[in-house]
Amino acid sequence: MATTDEVTPDAAGSATDEKLLTPEMIEEIRAYFPRYPTRQAVTLPALHVVNAHLRYVPRAAVVEIAELLELVPADVQDTLSFYGFFKQDAPHGQTRAWVCRSISCALRGGEEVLEKLCERTGIVPGGTTADGKLTIEFGECLGACEQAPCMLAGDTLHGDLDDEKVEAFVRSHQGEAST
Amino acid sequence: MAEFEPVLLANISNEDSHTLAAYEAAGGYRALKRILADKSPAEVVELVQSSNLRGRGGAGFPTGLKWSFLPKDHPGPIYMCVNADESEPATFNNRILMEEDPHQLIEGTILACYATRASTAYIYLRYEYPHALARLQQAIDECYDKGYLGKNILAHDFSLDIYLHRGAAAYICGEETGLIESLEGKRAWPRIKPPFPAVKGLFQKPTVVNNVETLCCVTHICDRGADWFKSIGVPADPDNPRDAGSYGPKLYCISGHVNRPGCYEAPLGLTVRELIENQGGGVWKGRQCKAAVPGGISMGLLSADELDCPLDFSGPGKYDCLGLGTAAVTVVDETVSIVDFLHNTTRFMAHESCGQCTPCREGTSWALSMLNRIKAGKGRLQDLDLLLEIGDSIGIMPGTTICGLADGAAWPMKNAIRKFRGEFEEYIRRTNPDGCETTEPVEALQIIGVH
Numbered sequence: 365m366a367t368t369d370e371v372t373p374d375a376a377g378s379a380t381d382e383k384l385l386t387p388e389m390i391e392e393i394r395a396y397f398p399r400y401p402t403r404q405a406v407t408l409p410a411l412h413v414v415n416a417h418l419r420y421v422p423r424a425a426v427v428e429i430a431e432l433l434e435l436v437p438a439d440v441q442d443t444l445s446f447y448g449f450f451k452q453d454a455p456h457g458q459t460r461a462w463v464c465r466s467i468s469c470a471l472r473g474g475e476e477v478l479e480k481l482c483e484r485t486g487i488v489p490g491g492t493t494a495d496g497k498l499t500i501e502f503g504e505c506l507g508a509c510e511q512a513p514c515m516l517a518g519d520t521l522h523g524d525l526d527d528e529k530v531e532a533f534v535r536s537h538q539g540e541a542s543t
Numbered sequence: 544m545a546e547f548e549p550v551l552l553a554n555i556s557n558e559d560s561h562t563l564a565a566y567e568a569a570g571g572y573r574a575l576k577r578i579l580a581d582k583s584p585a586e587v588v589e590l591v592q593s594s595n596l597r598g599r600g601g602a603g604f605p606t607g608l609k610w611s612f613l614p615k616d617h618p619g620p621i622y623m624c625v626n627a628d629e630s631e632p633a634t635f636n637n638r639i640l641m642e643e644d645p646h647q648l649i650e651g652t653i654l655a656c657y658a659t660r661a662s663t664a665y666i667y668l669r670y671e672y673p674h675a676l677a678r679l680q681q682a683i684d685e686c687y688d689k690g691y692l693g694k695n696i697l698a699h700d701f702s703l704d705i706y707l708h709r710g711a712a713a714y715i716c717g718e719e720t721g722l723i724e725s726l727e728g729k730r731a732w733p734r735i736k737p738p739f740p741a742v743k744g745l746f747q748k749p750t751v752v753n754n755v756e757t758l759c760c761v762t763h764i765c766d767r768g769a770d771w772f773k774s775i776g777v778p779a780d781p782d783n784p785r786d787a788g789s790y791g792p793k794l795y796c797i798s799g800h801v802n803r804p805g806c807y808e809a810p811l812g813l814t815v816r817e818l819i820e821n822q823g824g825g826v827w828k829g830r831q832c833k834a835a836v837p838g839g840i841s842m843g844l845l846s847a848d849e850l851d852c853p854l855d856f857s858g859p860g861k862y863d864c865l866g867l868g869t870a871a872v873t874v875v876d877e878t879v880s881i882v883d884f885l886h887n888t889t890r891f892m893a894h895e896s897c898g899q900c901t902p903c904r905e906g907t908s909w910a911l912s913m914l915n916r917i918k919a920g921k922g923r924l925q926d927l928d929l930l931l932e933i934g935d936s937i938g939i940m941p942g943t944t945i946c947g948l949a950d951g952a953a954w955p956m957k958n959a960i961r962k963f964r965g966e967f968e969e970y971i972r973r974t975n976p977d978g979c980e981t982t983e984p985v986e987a988l989q990i991i992g993v994h
Contacts, residue, residue: 399706401620401746407728412709433728446730446897447711449670462671466632467840468798468873470887504714504891505632506671509798509873510805519673 384425385432389413393432403433407443411450419455457492459537461517462503469505474513477525478502481515484534498537550775550792551759552808555643561678563685566646572691574766575650579657579699587658591761594769595779595790600626600717600754601839601868602947603856605787606761610659612741613749622745623656623664624726624752628710628717630669631839632891634871636794637755639806641668641675644759645682649705651758653691654765656703659751664705667722670712679707714895718946719752720744721897732899733946760791776811777855789855789867796871797823800830800879812858816850818872830876834963838868840888841951843958863961865954881963882970885955886914892952903949906937910956916985917967920974923981927967930956 385393396409410429414421421429421444430437444450463469463478478489481500485493492499508514511523515533522533554560554569566572578587592607613621625648629637640648652664668676683705686692694702713731715721720734723745744750753761764772772791779788789811795818798804802824809822815835819825826832835845837852843864845852852862854870875884893907910933913926934957937943938950960967971979 399704402727404728405726405746408709408711408725411711439728443728443730447713449711449713465887466891467836467884467887468633468804470883471799471873471875471879503671503712504894505630505634507629507635507638507669509633509635509796509871512798512804516671516673521674 383428384418384422385414385428386417389417390432393429404435404439406433407435407440411440411444415450419457419460420451420453422452454492455496457499458497459518460499460501461515461533462501462506463489463515464504464506464508464513465502466505468509469513472512473525477513477515477530480527480530481534484530493537495538547775547792547809549808550763551640551647551756551794552644552806554647555639560643561645561682563646563682563689566644570766571646572650574762575653575691576697578654578765579697579701584658584660587654587765590769591658591764594764594772595788596757596760596764596772597787597789597856598754599756599760599793599869601631601841601866603867606753606757609741609753610655610751612739613659613751614742617660617749619660620663620748621659621661622748622750623652623659623661624719624722624745624750625652625664625666625758626717626719626722626752626754627666627668627672627675628722629672629755629869630714630717630895631841631869631871632888633798633836633873634796634839634869635798636796636806636869636871638672638675640755640759640794641672642678645675645678646686647759647762648679648755649682649686649691651760651762652705653686653696653703654761655751655753655758657701661751662703664703665708665726665745666705667708667710667716667726669710669716676707676709683707713897714891715897715946715948718948721946722752723750730897732897735945756794777853780857783857786857789857793854793870795822795854796869797874798871799836799873800827800832800876801825801874802827812853812855814850815845815852815854815872818854819850819874823872823874826874826876828876830878832874833877833879834875834881834884834959836871836873836875836955837862837864838866839871839951840873840891840955841947842866842868843954844884844962845958846962863958865950880970881959881966882914882918885959886911886918888955888959889914889952892948896948896952900944900946900949902937902943903952906933906949907952909933910952917971917974921978921985922971922975923985924968924971924979925982926971927960927964931960934960 392413393410396406414425426440427437430440464474489502506516513525514523557565559565588610596606597603656664710716716725716731718733721731725731740750776790780786793811796806807822832847837859849862852858856867889911893911896903896907898904934953938953939947
């Protein structure tokens with residue numbers, strides 16, 4: 365069991381002994397078991413389940429996932445840390461936006477879009493706005509090069525970005541207008 | 544040239560093309576019904592082998608031959624992995640296939656599993672495609688309801704489950720053994736081959752890994768036959784016994800500085816110039832093309848006087864590029880600095896190197912450090928030779944790495960510097976007039992990495 369100082373306060377605001385994985389999450393993870401001949405193959409699906417609920421995967425959750433998958437925590441942590449996708453210290457914002465910086469977008473102003481977004485929100489790439497609504501990161505090719513420059517925010521692809529669209533996006537993720 | 548009838552994109556102009564109803568109305572699952580009734584799995588392997596279909600994921604390996612490597616009479620299970628981890632910069636044809644016509648892929652997957660006797664297929668889908676995820680899941684659900692998936696498909700002695708498996712934003716998972724490791728729940732470190740996946744793959748069982756567009760082609764080969772498939776594209780060169788030909792339709796992506804970026808279908812063998820001028824609507828803003836990527840950034844770079852390069856499996860190689868790759872062309876106009884171009888592609892590769900092989904991990908990151916320095920006006924002329932040395936020594940070709948990511952990092956370096964050396968030298972002399980000739984060691988700049 366993780367010691368208290370390793371446990372970062374999570375989105376659900378749990379106390380030290382409380383489990384991070386809710387029965388709902390555990391059920392979602394277990395639903396993957398019949399699909400694979402090994403429990404370890406459920407590692408990535410399980411990380412995605414927890415990340416979808418908490419917007420990060422704290423180390424204490426890694427221990428709980430490992431228990432569920434009959435692995436040692438180091439196995440899960442090893443896989444998790446490879447991807448650079450799962451945050452561990454604090455949740456990402458309600459919306460996580462990836463601005464593409466790969467070649468087709470870069471040729472049509474992708475880096476300028478990222479710059480403009482950061483300038484308008486006052487954060488640096490990788491940062492989250494103070495109200496916790498928006499995280500901005502760079503992404504590598506999002507596979508939507510015909511709409512360059514583009515950005516994936518949550519499950520929504522924003523293509524053919526220009527100053528106006530960036531401005532509208534920032535406004536819709538500020539204050540009460542945010543969803 | 545006679546008017547080409549789209550094959551892979553034929554259905555997507557239909558309303559609700561992603562639904563089972565629309566797909567069946569356009570002739571979908573006709574091939575599946577006929578094949579299950581008339582042909583044995585071995586006959587399907589033979590059919591695909593005789594079509595000379597070559598993999599569309601980048602390497603161009605003959606698909607039927609890949610299937611034939613599976614051990615005969617294996618007690619099973621045999622696994623199929625659909626490589627939907629399309630991540631090569633400038634490539635998005637698989638995304639369009641999965642979003643707009645998911646059943647075409649599902650039908651091809653079922654047919655391929657029947658041929659290879661696979662009883663479980665995993666579609667390894669990159670995280671960045673949430674819309675494709677939803678469309679594929681809906682298509683799979685429809686197939687279970689209709690009896691195209693599950694136990695005893697269409698009352699035949701053939702059962703199959705297809706599961707979606709979502710990646711976590713790592714380019715290396717598109718390498719077939721990296722994909723397998725990732726699917727198993729481990730870090731996506733490519734495996735040393737042999738053993739090849741056909742012998743020992745996913746969960747140590749015989750496994751086939753096929754690309755999305757490849758499987759879509761399988762659907763049409765099963766529907767219309769091998770001779771029809773071979774009537775499209777570029778025949779094998781009779782003077783080159785190693786050329787297996789470039790048959791069939793191909794989806795070309797064109798992006799960057801053109802008027803009409805998009806995904807277009809044409810027979811294999813279209814030239815880069817034709818793609819830019821006809822499908823792409825020409826270079827934007829009335830400018831000139833300075834360079835073009837032939838098939839995803841890994842394949843290297845063509846200069847403006849090499850645009851007659853045919854996009855078939857042996858075309859780009861004749862222009863010192865790595866190969867056809869994904870046939871995704873990116874156009875770079877005359878206003879772009881080749882230094883910036885190379886910095887961008889190298890940054891991608893340094894970011895995506897999985898870190899397993901030292902030459903790739905160190906080579907890509909030091910190359911990026913040098914390019915950061917050159918961009919910052921502290922470059923030295925000898926840096927160009929150092930970059931070329933890295934380019935010539937990392938990868939499968941020189942034999943120093945396990946997978947081809949490093950070759951993909953090396954090719955843009957080698958092509959850009961060898962084809963545009965004058966521009967690099969001019970940039971370095973202009974931005975660092977006092978230090979360009981220096982040969983003393985200099986400190987590397989810090990790489991800023993955020994993800």
